[in-house]
Amino acid sequence: GQQVMQIPQYQHVQEGEDFTTYCNSSTTLSNIQWYKQRPGGHPVFLIQLVKSGEVKKQKRLTFQFGEAKKNSSLHITATQTTDVGTYFCAGPTSGTYKYIFGTGTRLKVLA
């Protein structure tokens, strides 16, 4: 079945360092969404990418959708302690309305 993998699984960075998480799908995606989940919290929608090669920015966050629409990345510039949490990508399964969530990348930022 369709799988969505993310690497790395964990990342510890010093405050101020950059961070990148990569999302890879086994199948082509019509769109991809990114969510953030703080420790003990619930997932919160960050952004959606639809077009091949699309790049979107939100302040220090840069999201990219691959040309083949099978991979995506989230890059955070100059991390802050408020960036702590787990970042998930999610894509719809082909022919259905359900989303497959990636395995997630847990980010810890050391002050």
Place this chain on the structure above:
Amino acid sequence: NAGVMQNPRHLVRRRGQEARLRCSPMKGHSHVYWYRQLPEEGLKFMVYLQKENIIDESGMPKERFSAEFPKEGPSILRIQQVVRGDSAAYFCASSPARDPSYEQYFGPGTRLTVT
């Protein structure tokens, strides 16, 4: 506009009891998804419902689990005869439309502990 509401936030059940989890979607949303999250793991899709309809239940175990979304009232995820392996966080999310391009709004979750 109130967000997605879930209750209870924490639920403790003994093995063999029933767990009933409730989810009220955002106002105007008629589509609800249920997910299960084990500690340190990702979100696993369980079921997708519209009002009075189960659209996709392919992620839900065939036995002991059921879900409904009646015309009036919240969506309910029911787990009968709970076992320790059912301990997890259960999140529901709502969406305004069937189109998967819409974002999902998640509730705060119900943390189920089976003793």
